[in-house]
Amino acid sequence: MKVLKTIGNCCLVFLTVLSICVIIAFVYYHFFVKDTTIGVNNVNDQLALDVKKADELTEEEKDEFEERWFMEASYYSNAKNNGVQLQELKYNYFTGYNLTSDQYRSTGMQYMGDFNTYSSEVNSKDEAQNRVLSEFYYYDTTNGITWSGFKGQYGSVSTTLNREQQFIIKIDDRPFSIQLTGKYDVHGKFLFIKYKKGTVYFDYGDVFDCVFTAIKSNDKGYGDYYITLDLSQYFTIKEYDTATKKFKADDVTDVIKNYAVLKFHYDENGARNSTQSLFGSIACNPSYDTEQDKIDTTYWQERMTYNLDENSKLNGKELFAYRYSEVYGGYFLSLTMDAKKLFAEMPRAKVNVMLDLDSEYFSTNEINIVGFDYNAFEGVELDTFTVKGKDKTLYLLEKSLSNTSLQVLKRNFSIKLEIASGAMNSEYREVFI
Amino acid sequence: MKNTVTLIVFYLLCFVIIVAGVFCGIRLYKEVKAESYINGSIDISNRFSQESFNYSSTSVVFYHDLYDDTQTYTFEKELLKVDDFDGNKKSYQVVLNDYVLLNCEINAGSVFAMVDMDFYNTEGKVVNSASMKISVKFLSGNTQLTLATTGKENASFLEQYFKDNGIRLQIIEIL
Numbered sequence: 079m080k081v082l083k084t085i086g087n088c089c090l091v092f093l094t095v096l097s098i099c100v101i102i103a104f105v106y107y108h109f110f111v112k113d114t115t116i117g118v119n120n121v122n123d124q125l126a127l128d129v130k131k132a133d134e135l136t137e138e139e140k141d142e143f144e145e146r147w148f149m150e151a152s153y154y155s156n157a158k159n160n161g162v163q164l165q166e167l168k169y170n171y172f173t174g175y176n177l178t179s180d181q182y183r184s185t186g187m188q189y190m191g192d193f194n195t196y197s198s199e200v201n202s203k204d205e206a207q208n209r210v211l212s213e214f215y216y217y218d219t220t221n222g223i224t225w226s227g228f229k230g231q232y233g234s235v236s237t238t239l240n241r242e243q244q245f246i247i248k249i250d251d252r253p254f255s256i257q258l259t260g261k262y263d264v265h266g267k268f269l270f271i272k273y274k275k276g277t278v279y280f281d282y283g284d285v286f287d288c289v290f291t292a293i294k295s296n297d298k299g300y301g302d303y304y305i306t307l308d309l310s311q312y313f314t315i316k317e318y319d320t321a322t323k324k325f326k327a328d329d330v331t332d333v334i335k336n337y338a339v340l341k342f343h344y345d346e347n348g349a350r351n352s353t354q355s356l357f358g359s360i361a362c363n364p365s366y367d368t369e370q371d372k373i374d375t376t377y378w379q380e381r382m383t384y385n386l387d388e389n390s391k392l393n394g395k396e397l398f399a400y401r402y403s404e405v406y407g408g409y410f411l412s413l414t415m416d417a418k419k420l421f422a423e424m425p426r427a428k429v430n431v432m433l434d435l436d437s438e439y440f441s442t443n444e445i446n447i448v449g450f451d452y453n454a455f456e457g458v459e460l461d462t463f464t465v466k467g468k469d470k471t472l473y474l475l476e477k478s479l480s481n482t483s484l485q486v487l488k489r490n491f492s493i494k495l496e497i498a499s500g501a502m503n504s505e506y507r508e509v510f511i
Numbered sequence: 512m513k514n515t516v517t518l519i520v521f522y523l524l525c526f527v528i529i530v531a532g533v534f535c536g537i538r539l540y541k542e543v544k545a546e547s548y549i550n551g552s553i554d555i556s557n558r559f560s561q562e563s564f565n566y567s568s569t570s571v572v573f574y575h576d577l578y579d580d581t582q583t584y585t586f587e588k589e590l591l592k593v594d595d596f597d598g599n600k601k602s603y604q605v606v607l608n609d610y611v612l613l614n615c616e617i618n619a620g621s622v623f624a625m626v627d628m629d630f631y632n633t634e635g636k637v638v639n640s641a642s643m644k645i646s647v648k649f650l651s652g653n654t655q656l657t658l659a660t661t662g663k664e665n666a667s668f669l670e671q672y673f674k675d676n677g678i679r680l681q682i683i684e685i686l
């Protein structure tokens with residue numbers, strides 16, 4: 079028993095001596111060894127891991143998927159005094175650590191005017207942590223819809239932008255969390271004695287103000303640009319540990335720099351309606367418009383109208399082709415194959431043809447039109463066909479206007495039409511002009 | 512009694528030192544093992560010029576100058592400089608939302624085009640016919656795009672169209 083006690087005491091003394099050595103080594107290393115470690119977190123694009131790379135996307139997909147950055151801002155400065163001044167900042171992040179597109183979420187803040195930050199007085203750290211600035215409109219974007227459920231400082235079904243909020247973001251295709259944690263101490267002096275007066279906690283208004291100061295001071299002026307912000311003073315980034323499934327703070331690196339890409343739009347105009355907003359809404363109103371008298375623009379379908387005449391050109395080339403006929407002693411007109419192909423590829427195009435047989439073009443080029451050639455307009459959907467001229471007979475050869483769904487045929491009374499069988503097969507209205 | 516108290520104090524002190532030693536050891540290990548690192552990389556590049564003209568957006572908003580009595584509503588945009596546009600030497604095609612535009616006036620450093628659009632109601636009747644002028648000027652430092660229409664009603668219908676369909680305007684070189 080006594081031997082065991084002696085061994086125990088020896089072990090205790092040994093461990094104590096060892097601990098003292100470790101403590102001395104720690105104190106020495108921590109305070110006297112001046113090694114410096116720098117950690118850098120670069121927050122690049124926030125595209126989901128299941129989204130294809132830009133060069134694999136189709137043109138339509140590019141609009142939707144090509145760009146997604148952690149911070150996006152838009153500033154309509156209203157320098158032209160033609161709308162309202164509007165500042166918007168949006169944070170794009172994920173709701174899970176799989177970083178897939180079904181976990182996309184965005185939260186943003188909007189201010190009508192030019193926001194200048196101020197120190198929000200708080201009575202406790204807890205109050206600072208939970209405080210949400212009420213000067214802003216807040217929006218969330220989920221599942222393709224942007225909405226706002228903010229009902230005041232302590233009530234919201236949209237994401238609240240306060241210091242408690244942690245977003246999951248992507249760095250190096252790995253999940254990280256980012257949180258607004260920045261603060262600084264304010265000191266005073268009393269008889270040469272420095273003392274701590276209090277602590278100022280940064281809020282999202284401070285970040286907002288800095289971002290828009292950066293935008294306003296850019297040397298390229300108005301336009302769409304990307305810059306890299308140094309968020310080290312404001313945000314803390316924690317890496318996700320896949321083994322423990324925890325986001326762990328880095329408390330050993332001496333200097334941690336956090337850089338993030340900001341994409342911004344800086345406009346000389348003021349915002350005029352809600353379609354210009356990053357959130358599709360201004361002042362929580364998706365129909366916002368500075369115009370007082372709104373016009374009802376409800377419509378079923380739009381059709382691009384093409385008014386073709388003898389001067390029309392497609393890619394610098396004549397739209398009509400002319401074939402000389404010795405039998406008829408003049409030219410037969412038809413659409414070029416390129417033109418037919420073009421209109422066949424645009425089913426919503428509304429095509430009107432207006433030919434003036436006495437026009438300067440025809441007389442200058444000595445083109446005496448005697449009619450429309452075989453298959454001249456076949457298959458091209460025509461709305462209105464107008465022929466002007468004096469004392470002419472026009473021969474419409476076979477299938478010249480077949481399958482055109484022609485609606486209206488306008489002509490001068492002195493123009494006679496000799497329509498071959500099968501030249502036309504649509505029911506049209508004839509108008510004399 | 513005094514010996515016992517001394518012993519307890521001794522054991523407690525040892526315990527505290529060992530615990531402190533463990534914490535300091537862990538911290539020391541972390542600090543010694545700590546290395547500088549870089550997570551991620553940033554690969555953005557602001558483009559100040561582009562090879563060919565391409566403008567796309569989800570909406571268009573026309574502005575009316577209060578002092579303008581011609582009822583002209585315009586949308587103006589300064590875009591990236593286009594490097595190699597030359598209307599004298601090359602041929603171009605102007606495409607708006609997949610519609611190839613005809614009768615475009617293509618000059619050495621500018622393009623002008625006209626768009627006519629009819630809007631139908633649910634009964635198939637035309638409720639608005641809007642015309643829009645497109646002007647693209649390729650300047651030495653940037654490219655100026657201007658869309659212009661006349662009248663508030665036309666501007667409103669065109670805004671609605673672009674809100675529904677977006678705008679994709681391309682000037683494509685024909686090789």
